[in-house]
Amino acid sequence: NASLKGRSFLAEKDFTEEEMLYFLDLAADLKAKKNSGIPHRYLEGKNIALLFEKTSTRTRCAFTVACTDLGAHPEYLGKGDIQLGKKESVEDTAKVLGRMFDGIEFRGFSHKTVESLAEHSGVPVWNGLTDLWHPTQTLADLLTIKEHVGHLKDVKLVYVGDGRNNVANSLLVGGSIAGMEVRICAPASLWPAQEVVDTAKKYSDRIMITSSVEEAVAGADVIYTDVWVSMGEEDKFAERIELLSPYQVNMQMIKATGNDNVIFLHCLPAFHDLETAYGREMHEKHGLKEMEVTDEVFLSKHSKVFDQAENRMHTIKAVIAATLGNME
Numbered sequence: 001n002a003s004l005k006g007r008s009f010l011a012e013k014d015f016t017e018e019e020m021l022y023f024l025d026l027a028a029d030l031k032a033k034k035n036s037g038i039p040h041r042y043l044e045g046k047n048i049a050l051l052f053e054k055t056s057t058r059t060r061c062a063f064t065v066a067c068t069d070l071g072a073h074p075e076y077l078g079k080g081d082i083q084l085g086k087k088e089s090v091e092d093t094a095k096v097l098g099r100m101f102d103g104i105e106f107r108g109f110s111h112k113t114v115e116s117l118a119e120h121s122g123v124p125v126w127n128g129l130t131d132l133w134h135p136t137q138t139l140a141d142l143l144t145i146k147e148h149v150g151h152l153k154d155v156k157l158v159y160v161g162d163g164r165n166n167v168a169n170s171l172l173v174g175g176s177i178a179g180m181e182v183r184i185c186a187p188a189s190l191w192p193a194q195e196v197v198d199t200a201k202k203y204s205d206r207i208m209i210t211s212s213v214e215e216a217v218a219g220a221d222v223i224y225t226d227v228w229v230s231m232g233e234e235d236k237f238a239e240r241i242e243l244l245s246p247y248q249v250n251m252q253m254i255k256a257t258g259n260d261n262v263i264f265l266h267c268l269p270a271f272h273d274l275e276t277a278y279g280r281e282m283h284e285k286h287g288l289k290e291m292e293v294t295d296e297v298f299l300s301k302h303s304k305v306f307d308q309a310e311n312r313m314h315t316i317k318a319v320i321a322a323t324l325g326n327m328e
Ligand code: CP
Pocket: 055, 056, 057, 058, 059, 060, 129, 137, 267, 268, 269
C-alpha cells in the first residue's frame, strides 16, 4: 500500500477504514511470519528514535522488538536523557532528530508535542500515547477483537470507566471507523469531550454515551476498561474512586451482558493486584482491594488481555513497516 509511505500516525482519524484494515491484515501476516520464524527485515538499515516522557512497558517493548525484527535500530530516549523540554524546544529537537533518524515514536503529555514533532522532523512520527489519543493501542485492540470475535463490523464494544481519557477517545473514534457499535459507559462528568464525540459521529450513527451500566452492557461482545487514574493525574485518586466504583468490571457486569462469549479487554497496566507496591499503597490509603476490574474477571476465560498486549508488537510492527519500509 504505497499511499501509507512517509505518513505519520498521530490519531485514528489520520487513516481511512481501508487503511486501518490494511494495517491489521499486515499485522496478522507479520505475526504469522514471526511465529513461523520467517524473516521480515523490511527496515534494514533504518534508525528509529523512541521518545518517552512517561513510563511504559508494552509500548516501549513493542517498538523495540518490532524495530529489531524489522532490521532497524531502536534508540530509546527517556525523560531526562535529552535536551527536549529543558534546554531545547520541540521544534528544534524535531529538526535535529529528523536529520538523523528515519522515524520517531513519541509518548508524552501534550498532543501538541507529537503534532509539532510530525510537522518539523520531516520523517514519520508515531504516537505512543498522549493526553488525547492512544492510536497504536486501538490497532492492537481491533486485531484482538478480530481474532476472538471473528470480525469487526457491528461488534458491540462497551468501554466502561474514565470516558474522557486517551484510550476511551481512541476506541470511540477508532471503533467507529471500523464499523463497530461503540458505547461509552461513565458518570456524566467523565463523558468524552464533545469534540471527540463529533469526530466519531462522522463515521457512525450508532454511538451510545450513557451513565447506565445496565443499558450499556446489554448484548455486549466486548467489555473494555482502563485505569481510573491515568499517568499524570495521580492527585485525582479519591475523587475517581468515589465516581467510578459503580463502574468496576466484575462478574455481575459480565453476566449482565447476556453473552457467555463476551471478551474482556484492558490496555494494561491494570489495577487488580495488591502484590504490587502501587497496590499496597492504594490499599493502605483508600482501603481498596481492586479497582477497575476484579481479579475474578481479569483471570477468567473472558479475559484476552495478554493476547491484546502481545498484539501491540505485531500492530506497531505493521505501522512502522508500512509507513517507512519497502513493502513491495
Ligand atoms: N498499554 C500500554 O500502552 O502499556 P504501557 O504503558 O506499558 O506502554
